[in-house]
Amino acid sequence: MPSTRPAINDRSTLREIQDYVWSMNVERGFDLKNPEKKMLLLTEEVGEVAKAIRKLSGLKFTETMQQTELAEEIADVFIVLTGLASLTGIDLFDAFMKKEEKNIERVWK
Numbered sequence: 001m002p003s004t005r006p007a008i009n010d011r012s013t014l015r016e017i018q019d020y021v022w023s024m025n026v027e028r029g030f031d032l033k034n035p036e037k038k039m040l041l042l043t044e045e046v047g048e049v050a051k052a053i054r055k056l057s058g059l060k061f062t063e064t065m066q067q068t069e070l071a072e073e074i075a076d077v078f079i080v081l082t083g084l085a086s087l088t089g090i091d092l093f094d095a096f097m098k099k100e101e102k103n104i105e106r107v108w109k
């Protein structure tokens, strides 16, 4: 069966990446209706980032392996967060831009 997944590369926009992640959610048979399940998964992935960071201070693995693991866990968080945005009808780029406009005006103390 030919894939309908959009192609992404190092010049892809955030919208193209969000579309790609959503198509992968569909292709992999992930739940497409319950934001609660996606939020649980996001929490789990954030926990894996915490574990990878904790390992950075350990001696079990080489520094390169630890950095690779951390990069993969951070990517997992991005992927699941992007899927959650799609599932709840949010354009992540648009949301980012609008929030950043507010952040720019905010006084940070």
Ligand SMILES: [Mg+2]
Residues within 6 Å of the ligand: 045, 048, 049, 072, 073, 076, 077
């Ligand atoms: Mg993970």
